[in-house]
Amino acid sequence: IEPIIVVHGGAGNYTYADISRCLRGVRAAAIKGHQVVQSGGSILDATVAAVEVMEADPEFNAGKGSVLTVDGKVQMEALVMEGEHMKVGSVTGITNVAHPISVAKLVMDLPHSILGFESATAFAHQNGIPFVPDEELITPASLQALENFKNKKISSAATEIPG
Amino acid sequence: TVGAIGIDSNGHMVSCTSTGGMNGKLTGRVGDTPIPGSGGYCDDNIGTVSATGNGESILRYNVSQRILAYLEAGTGAQEATRLAVEGMTKRVGGEAGAITIAKNGDVGIAFTSKRMSWAYVKGSKLYYGINPNEILEENL
Numbered sequence: 372i373e374p375i376i377v378v379h380g381g382a383g384n385y386t387y388a389d390i391s392r393c394l395r396g397v398r399a400a401a402i403k404g405h406q407v408v409q410s411g412g413s414i415l416d417a418t419v420a421a422v423e424v425m426e427a428d429p430e431f432n433a434g435k436g437s438v439l440t441v442d443g444k445v446q447m448e449a450l451v452m453e454g455e456h457m458k459v460g461s462v463t464g465i466t467n468v469a470h471p472i473s474v475a476k477l478v479m480d481l482p483h484s485i486l487g488f489e490s491a492t493a494f495a496h497q498n499g500i501p502f503v504p505d506e507e508l509i510t511p512a513s514l515q516a517l518e519n520f521k522n523k524k525i526s527s528a529a530t531e532i533p534g
Numbered sequence: 535t536v537g538a539i540g541i542d543s544n545g546h547m548v549s550c551t552s553t554g555g556m557n558g559k560l561t562g563r564v565g566d567t568p569i570p571g572s573g574g575y576c577d578d579n580i581g582t583v584s585a586t587g588n589g590e591s592i593l594r595y596n597v598s599q600r601i602l603a604y605l606e607a608g609t610g611a612q613e614a615t616r617l618a619v620e621g622m623t624k625r626v627g628g629e630a631g632a633i634t635i636a637k638n639g640d641v642g643i644a645f646t647s648k649r650m651s652w653a654y655v656k657g658s659k660l661y662y663g664i665n666p667n668e669i670l671e672e673n674l
Contacts, residue, residue: 372639376540380651382587382631393651401653414542418550425536433536437554448567454547454578461568472552520558
């Protein structure tokens with residue numbers, strides 16, 4: 372079987388202005404994953420690396436650029452699952468990390484499958500994942516999207532964030 | 535929401551999904567992404583999936599698990615993905631998309647939303663798209 376990595380950047384009503392930026396992001400993520408495999412990395416490392424590219428890209432609703440809770444906070448989620456032993460690592464409600472997917476990968480090594488909220492964040496920081504303030508994860512677009520949501524203007528496709 | 539799935543030369547597969555959730559969600563809301571079978575699923579004996587879209591709908595319909603169920607029943611990767619996301623939209627409403635790799639390496643990409651960005655590398659070519667039925671390609 373030829374190794375292959377497929378990525379997505381979210382389903383939704385992208386505006387025409389979003390399209391080229393999102394395509395640039397998913398292309399970069401797919402190429403990154405491919406490069407990891409080509410250089411001898413595992414398929415786990417390659418898929419995590421591909422997701423990290425998109426988490427770092429503010430065009431996507433993950434990591435930097437995440438949409439906000441109703442009170443203006445960032446709470447993120449991530450899941451990693453491998454198919455040989457069907458091991459799972461997952462986090463929900465995690466805050467103050469740049470790459471939730473890397474925390475989910477760490478959870479795979481625990482006897483538990485899912486960690487949530489303050490405990491997930493504490494687990495990340497206890498395991499060397501750097502603290503990232505909300506200000507570095509929140510973007511002008513996510514602030515605007517929440518403002519529009521609160522003003523009941525979300526029906527405008529131009530203000531929706533996909534995924 | 536973003537996701538990546540992969541298969542290596544030994545047939546070992548992985549599913550990864552990451553998200554900021556939904557805009558204006560209540561603090562404490564849990565979506566589909568962290569739930570195996572909903573936001574993603576993976577079994578080397580069948581295939582691997584990552585899903586995106588309306589989280590509550592994906593959760594209620596177990597989109598990723600359903601795609602693997604279609605694969606296990608012999609449906610191809612593309613058709614299995616299409617059937618599950620369209621079935622979700624028809625049964626519980628909402629829009630979704632998913633990417634799938636079957637254990638034989640076949641790829642499935644489908645969505646009921648207006649658009650979904652996706653990409654993969656095969657051989658020396660990069661394939662990508664965002665609109666329905668669109669497959670763009672370029673040499674690496």
